[in-house]
Amino acid sequence: MQETGSISIHTENIFPIIKKFLYSDHEIFLRELVSNAVDATQKLKSLAQLGEFKGELGELKVRVTVDKEARKITISDHGLGMTAEEIKKYINQIAFSGATEFVEQYKDKDAATKDQIIGQFGLGFYSAFMVAKEVEIFSQSYREGTEAAHWICDGSTSFTLETTEKAERGTDVVLNIAEDSDEFLEPARLRTILTKYCKFLPIPIEFEGEVINQTTPIWTKQPAELTDEDYKKFYQELYPMSMDEPLFWIHLNVDYPFNLTGILYFPKVKDELQFSRNKIQLYSRQVFITDEVKDVVPEFLMLLHGVIDSPDIPLNVSRSFLQADAAVRKINTYITKKVADKLSSLFKQDRPGYEEKWGDIGMFVKYGMLSDEKFYEKAKDFVLLKNVDNKLFTLTEYTEHIQANQQDKDGNTVVLYTNDAEHQHGFVAAAQERGYDVLNFDHILDPHFVGQLEQKLEKTSFKRVDADTLSKLIEKDHTTESVLSEDEQTKLADVYKTAIANEAMHVKVAALSPQDAPVVITQNEFMRRMKDMQRTGGGGGMQMFGAFPESYDVTVNANHPLTQKVLADGNGEKLAKQAFDLALLAQGMLKGEALTAFVKRSTELL
Numbered sequence: 161m162q163e164t165g166s167i168s169i170h171t172e173n174i175f176p177i178i179k180k181f182l183y184s185d186h187e188i189f190l191r192e193l194v195s196n197a198v199d200a201t202q203k204l205k206s207l208a209q210l211g212e213f214k215g216e217l218g219e220l221k222v223r224v225t226v227d228k229e230a231r232k233i234t235i236s237d238h239g240l241g242m243t244a245e246e247i248k249k250y251i252n253q254i255a256f257s258g259a260t261e262f263v264e265q266y267k268d269k270d271a272a273t274k275d276q277i278i279g280q281f282g283l284g285f286y287s288a289f290m291v292a293k294e295v296e297i298f299s300q301s302y303r304e305g306t307e308a309a310h311w312i313c314d315g316s317t318s319f320t321l322e323t324t325e326k327a328e329r330g331t332d333v334v335l336n337i338a339e340d341s342d343e344f345l346e347p348a349r350l351r352t353i354l355t356k357y358c359k360f361l362p363i364p365i366e367f368e369g370e371v372i373n374q375t376t377p378i379w380t381k382q383p384a385e386l387t388d389e390d391y392k393k394f395y396q397e398l399y400p401m402s403m404d405e406p407l408f409w410i411h412l413n414v415d416y417p418f419n420l421t422g423i424l425y426f427p428k429v430k431d432e433l434q435f436s437r438n439k440i441q442l443y444s445r446q447v448f449i450t451d452e453v454k455d456v457v458p459e460f461l462m463l464l465h466g467v468i469d470s471p472d473i474p475l476n477v478s479r480s481f482l483q484a485d486a487a488v489r490k491i492n493t494y495i496t497k498k499v500a501d502k503l504s505s506l507f508k509q510d511r512p513g514y515e516e517k518w519g520d521i522g523m524f525v526k527y528g529m530l531s532d533e534k535f536y537e538k539a540k541d542f543v544l545l546k547n548v549d550n551k552l553f554t555l556t557e558y559t560e561h562i563q564a565n566q567q568d569k570d571g572n573t574v575v576l577y578t579n580d581a582e583h584q585h586g587f588v589a590a591a592q593e594r595g596y597d598v599l600n601f602d603h604i605l606d607p608h609f610v611g612q613l614e615q616k617l618e619k620t621s622f623k624r625v626d627a628d629t630l631s632k633l634i635e636k637d638h639t640t641e642s643v644l645s646e647d648e649q650t651k652l653a654d655v656y657k658t659a660i661a662n663e664a665m666h667v668k669v670a671a672l673s674p675q676d677a678p679v680v681i682t683q684n685e686f687m688r689r690m691k692d693m694q695r696t697g698g699g700g701g702m703q704m705f706g707a708f709p710e711s712y713d714v715t716v717n718a719n720h721p722l723t724q725k726v727l728a729d730g731n732g733e734k735l736a737k738q739a740f741d742l743a744l745l746a747q748g749m750l751k752g753e754a755l756t757a758f759v760k761r762s763t764e765l766l
C-alpha cells in the first residue's frame with residue numbers, strides 16, 4: 161500500500177513561517193522528539209501494567225544516533241508505535257493542526273514569547289522541521305497483526321505514507337538535516353543538548369553507546385528513602401563547580417491543588433545579592449524546560465538552587481500571562497510557605513545549628529520579610545538580631561533584653577545600632593558603659609530592614625549610636641542642669657564656631673554628664689537614613705535628599721571640666737579646636753591637612 165495525500169489545514173506552507181518564528185531556539189527539536197519517544201515508551205509500560213499489552217517489553221531504551229555522512233539523526237524507541245491510521249491521526253492532524261494554530265495565534269508575538277510556546281499546540285513533533293528538510297517515520301505498532309508504516313514529509317502539506325517492514329516494535333523518527341543546520345550533525349553538540357534537556361528523563365536515553373540520563377532523580381523519590389548524603393550528592397551533580405555544600409534543603413512534594421515536586425537548596429551565599437541567580441531549574445515531567453524561574457519562584461528566593469518539576473506550570477505562554485496565572489501564583493505562595501516552615505522548624509529544633517547558619521541565611525530572611533508580607537508574619541518569630549558582642553536574639557528576646565534600660569521618658573523602647581562597629585567604636589563603647597546594648601546592622605539591606613521593624617514594632621524606635629549624644633538618643637526623665645549661665649553658653653558656642661569655622665558643622669551647647677565627652681559630633685538619624693537608603697537604591701522618592709549637603713551636629717558639653725578652661729583660658733580657641741579635632745578623630749573623620757595640623761598642635765600643647 162502506498163498513499164500520498166495532502167494534510168488538511170488552512171494555512172498553506174506553514175513550514176517557512178514556523179521556521180522563521182522559532183529562530184532562536186532550534187535545539188529544542190531534540191527535546192521534543194526524545195520526550196515523544198519517552199512518552200510512547202511509558203504508555204506501553206502502562207498498557208502492560210493494565211494487562212492490555214501481553215508481549216515482551218524487552219529493553220525499553222530510547223536511542224539517539226547521528227550519521228554525519230548521510231546527514232541523518234534518528235530517534236528510536238521501543239514504545240507503543242503507530243499504525244498508518246494513527247500516524248494520519250496523530251501526526252498529520254494533531255501535530256500539523258497544532259502548527260497551524262500556532263502560526264495563526266502567534267504571528268505578531270516577540271521572539272521570547274515564541275520560544276516559549278512551541279509545545280503549547282502539540283507543536284512538539286513539528287519542531288523537527290526547524291532543522292530537517294525531510295522527516296521520516298518508521299513505526300510498528302504494539303497491536304498484533306498490524307503492519308509497519310513509513311511516512312515521509314518535507315514540512316509542506318503533502319506527505320507519503322506506505323507500508324514497510326520493521327522488525328521491532330516502536331518508532332524511528334529520521335531527520336534529514338537541512339543545509340543550514342549542520343551544527344546538529346556534530347555529536348558533541350547533540351550530547352550537550354541531550355544532557356541539558358534529557359538528563360533526568362524517566363526512560364534510559366542512549367547516545368553513542370552510553371546512557372546519558374538518570375531515570376529516577378532524587379526529587380521523584382520519597383524524602384523518607386533519602387539520606388543527607390543523597391541530597392548533597394545531587395547538589396554536587398547539579399552544580400559541579402560549587403565549592404560549598406548546601407546549608408540545608410527543602411523537598412517539595414504536593415499533588416493537590418497543583419502538582420509539584422522538587423528540591424530547593426539553600427546555598428552558602430553571604431553578601432552578594434546578585435550572585436548566583438537563575439540556579440533553579442524548571443522541569444515538566446522530568447524534561448528540562450528552563451532555568452528562568454522568574455514568576456514561579458518568589459523574587460526573594462531566586463537565590464535558592466535546585467529543581468522544580470511541575471506539569472502544571474504553563475511554560476508555553478507569554479510572560480505576562482505567567483504572572484497572572486492562578487496556578488503559578490499558588491505555586492509561588494506554596495514555595496514561600498514551605499521555605500518559612502522549614503526555617504521555622506530548623507529554628508525550633510536546633511537553635512545552635514540555626515544560629516551557626518544565620519550568617520548565610522540572614523539575608524534571605526530579611527529580604528523575604530521586606531518583600532513579602534506573609535513571609536514577614538512567619539519570619540518575625542525566627543529572624544535574629546546580632547549585637548556587637550555577636551550574641552543573637554529573636555525580636556521578642558531582644559525587646560525583653562533591653563526594655564528595662566533602654567526606655568525613654570515616653571515609654572518608647574530605643575534600639576541602638578551601629579553599621580560599623582569598628583568605625584563607631586567610641587560611640588559603641590560609651591553606650592555600653594551606660595549599660596546599653598548595641599546591635600550590629602551592617603548589611604546593605606539593613607537600612608531597609610530597620611525601617612520595616614520600626615513600622616511593625618510598637619513603641620520602638622531605632623537609632624544609630626552616633627546619631628546624637630547618648631542622653632539625647634535615649635531621653636530620660638531627669639535632665640542634667642547646666643553649670644553655665646545663658647551668657648556663658650553663648651560665649652562658649654561662639655568660641656567653638658570660630659575655632660571650627662565650617663558651615664556644615666552646627667554647634668550647640670548641651671548639659672551632658674561631666675563623664676561624657678567634651679565634644680560629640682553626630683549626624684541626624686533621619687537625614688542619614690535618607691541618604692543611606694538612596695545609596696542602596698531604595699525608596700524611589702528619596703531622590704530629593706541628594707540635594708542636601710552632608711551636615712553634622714557638634715554638641716559641646718557644658719558640664720565637662722574642659723569647658724571651664726575653654727572659657728577662662730586666653731587660649732580657648734586653640735583648646736576648642738583641639739577638642740573638636742579629637743571628636744572628629746573618634747568618628748574617623750579627621751584626615752589629610754586637618755590631621756597634620758592636629759598632630760602639630762598636639763605636640764605644641766604637650
Ligand SMILES: Nc1ncnc2c1ncn2[C@@H]1O[C@H](COP(=O)(O)OP(=O)(O)OP(=O)(O)O)[C@@H](O)[C@H]1O
Pocket residue numbers: 192196197200237239240241242250251254255278279280281282283284285286331
Ligand atoms: N515516538 C512516538 N511514538 C508513538 N507516538 C508518537 C511518537 N511521537 C509522536 N507520537 C504521537 O503523535 C502525537 C503528536 O505529537 P506532538 O509531539 O506533536 O504532540 P504531543 O506530544 O501530543 O504534545 P507536546 O509534544 O506538544 O507536548 C503524540 O501525541 C503521539 O500520539
